[in-house]
Amino acid sequence: MPSLAGLFFWMNIKLENIKKLDVTKPLKLDCGKTIKDFPLAYETYGKLNANKDNAILVFHALTGDQFVTGTNPITNKEGWWVTAVGPGRAIDTNKYFVICANVIGGCMGSLGPKDINPVTKKPYGLDFPVITIKDMVKAQESLLEHLGIKKLLCATGGSMGGMQLLQFCATFPDKAFSAVPIACSTSHSAQNIALNELARQAIMADPVWDNGKYVLKNVQPKNGLAVARMVGHISYLSEKGMQEKFGRKLQEKADYEFSFNADFQVESYLRHQGYAFVERFDANSVLYITRAMDYFDLSKQFKGGLVEAFKNQKTKFLIISFSSDWLYTTKDNKDIVIALNASGADVSYSEIITDKGHDSFLLDETEFLKTLKGFIDSMYEKFKNEKRI
Amino acid sequence: MKNLKMKKEFKVIADLLPNNTRVLDIGCGDGSLMHLLRIEKNIEVRGLELNQDNVKECIYKGLPVIQGNAETELHQFPDKSFDYVVLSQTLQAFYEPEKVLKNLLRIGKSVIISIPNFGYWKVRTKLLLFGKMPVTKTLPNTWYNTPNLHMCTIKDLFNFCDEKNIIIKKVVGVNENKTSLIRKSNLEIKNLFSKVGIFLIS
Numbered sequence: 001m002p003s004l005a006g007l008f009f010w011m012n013i014k015l016e017n018i019k020k021l022d023v024t025k026p027l028k029l030d031c032g033k034t035i036k037d038f039p040l041a042y043e044t045y046g047k048l049n050a051n052k053d054n055a056i057l058v059f060h061a062l063t064g065d066q067f068v069t070g071t072n073p074i075t076n077k078e079g080w081w082v083t084a085v086g087p088g089r090a091i092d093t094n095k096y097f098v099i100c101a102n103v104i105g106g107c108m109g110s111l112g113p114k115d116i117n118p119v120t121k122k123p124y125g126l127d128f129p130v131i132t133i134k135d136m137v138k139a140q141e142s143l144l145e146h147l148g149i150k151k152l153l154c155a156t157g158g159s160m161g162g163m164q165l166l167q168f169c170a171t172f173p174d175k176a177f178s179a180v181p182i183a184c185s186t187s188h189s190a191q192n193i194a195l196n197e198l199a200r201q202a203i204m205a206d207p208v209w210d211n212g213k214y215v216l217k218n219v220q221p222k223n224g225l226a227v228a229r230m231v232g233h234i235s236y237l238s239e240k241g242m243q244e245k246f247g248r249k250l251q252e253k254a255d256y257e258f259s260f261n262a263d264f265q266v267e268s269y270l271r272h273q274g275y276a277f278v279e280r281f282d283a284n285s286v287l288y289i290t291r292a293m294d295y296f297d298l299s300k301q302f303k304g305g306l307v308e309a310f311k312n313q314k315t316k317f318l319i320i321s322f323s324s325d326w327l328y329t330t331k332d333n334k335d336i337v338i339a340l341n342a343s344g345a346d347v348s349y350s351e352i353i354t355d356k357g358h359d360s361f362l363l364d365e366t367e368f369l370k371t372l373k374g375f376i377d378s379m380y381e382k383f384k385n386e387k388r389i
Numbered sequence: 390m391k392n393l394k395m396k397k398e399f400k401v402i403a404d405l406l407p408n409n410t411r412v413l414d415i416g417c418g419d420g421s422l423m424h425l426l427r428i429e430k431n432i433e434v435r436g437l438e439l440n441q442d443n444v445k446e447c448i449y450k451g452l453p454v455i456q457g458n459a460e461t462e463l464h465q466f467p468d469k470s471f472d473y474v475v476l477s478q479t480l481q482a483f484y485e486p487e488k489v490l491k492n493l494l495r496i497g498k499s500v501i502i503s504i505p506n507f508g509y510w511k512v513r514t515k516l517l518l519f520g521k522m523p524v525t526k527t528l529p530n531t532w533y534n535t536p537n538l539h540m541c542t543i544k545d546l547f548n549f550c551d552e553k554n555i556i557i558k559k560v561v562g563v564n565e566n567k568t569s570l571i572r573k574s575n576l577e578i579k580n581l582f583s584k585v586g587i588f589l590i591s
Contacts, residue, residue, distance in 0.1 A: 338465040349455040350444050371445055378451030
């Protein structure tokens with residue numbers, strides 16, 4: 001395995017070769033600071049048709065990136081939503097033009113804390129401004145402008161991707177014909193914030209982190225970051241799903257070792273997930289993105305609360321939740337439905353029954369994928385007709 | 390149960406509804422009625438449905454549907470947020486039909502309810518002659534597996550509305566392909582010869 005410093009150097013070389021939009025328009029952030037001339041990395045799949053009515057924007061989750069499907073050219077692993085997006089999949093790239101951008105604050109080519117601060121000529125670290133979900137969404141609007149898309153056929157995203165989508169619809173009520181927010185909420189609960197804080201504390205407790213200055217030394221607080229990822233992974237599975245997958249099974253051994261090695265399969269799984277993550281993600285990005293999620297509170301942005309946020313909404317919504325998701329529960333998702341109903345919006349809702357927890361939206365969940373496909377295909381027919389008239 | 394519902398009934402319901410209104414269909418099944426209302430009357434439809442397969446079917450058809458239980462989840466709809474709320478042959482299956490009905494009248498400016506009529510002569514004679522719980526086309530289940538907890542007759546619902554000061558605007562009786570208006574004056578006879586009763590109330 002190459003050294004981490006070497007790995008990051010190599011990753012940065014590769015990041016030079018991906019699609020990037022230079023956003024020249026100044027973006028005033030919620031924190032009061034302004035960024036301009038910043039890179040927004042993105043990827044597209046399929047072809048935009050002549051009428052420009054087949055575009056679907058995907059918003060990625062906390063640790064996702066713009067490489068939705070196919071092979072991620074940076075990690076050489078499968079795209080994070082290969083189950084749903086691709087030729088012949090629910091979001092069929094033979095038919096639709098799929099767009100996804102890396103969020104600002106991220107580490108896959110869009111402006112983030114490991115980039116060079118033009119003022120100091122050194123990597124930002126904690127000098128990077130604190131960003132919000134709204135900032136992320138506003139940055140991505142520039143991309144639609146760049147691609148010449150006036151109205152999206154659909155916008156979708158799960159988890160933090162769903163939050164970005166709700167923000168997108170509230171901020172730009174006429175930019176999407178339809179929207180599918182999946183397994184998300186309009187604000188973080190105390191438990192959501194607590195779990196994110198646990199992840200941040202794990203990173204900050206790693207001495208290598210050094211107040212975020214590790215970026216200057218080309219190292220990574222990998223132990224802290226790995227623990228942060230483990231916390232996440234526990235929250236993405238359901239209690240039942242975890243029990244069925246691992247139970248008390250031992251990891252390639254007949255009996256306890258009477259040590260602190262990974263005796264149990266579940267321990268081995270967490271360690272593997274944790275340490276695989278440090279090879280592709282930046283620790284400071286986790287701090288910034290989890291903060292953005294915690295600060296997100298759509299009702300706080302509008303005087304009349306959520307109902308006001310969705311007022312005059314022309315977008316047709318489909319909200320999807322998963323029965324065993326305890327991170328963004330069915331109730332969280334139903335609250336979105338209630339708000340949309342109260343504001344008179346066109347909303348559908350489906351709860352998918354599954355044991356697979358929050359992770360379900362990334363998995364090959366037949367009922368979920370069928371519902372998603374059915375909705376998008378029917379919306380495409382309507383959108384085409386509406387455009388014709 | 391939904392599949393056995395007569396097409397005629399949907400036709401009657403559609404005729405009761407003015408064009409270009411907002412309608413909530415409670416227990417909308419696979420969306421057949423919503424589809425009819427949208428196509429023929431340009432009605433802005435919404436559905437509430439418990440069954441996952443039916444929900445999927447509605448979504449495939451591009452009909453807005455919310456998966457949920459009418460018994461417990463009607464609170465999500467604001468007061469008078471629809472011109473009409475339709476409840477087709479489901480009232481008798483609720484644990485607390487009175488509470489559901491109250492909610493429907495809260496959500497809709499008007500409400501359309503249809504019920505399988507337990508006062509229909511075939512139902513009456515089956516019980517009278519054979520001493521067994523009646524099984525008919527409109528009531529296809531046996532006593533131990535029926536979803537119907539609170540069976541009633543057209544006359545029962547008529548009287549109920551009177552007692553609770555609910556305004557009855559129109560009642561239509563359906564028998565096969567024939568429909569007829571039901572009034573207080575012909576209630577006894579219509580209660581005997583209608584398979585289904587459709588009430589427009591507010």
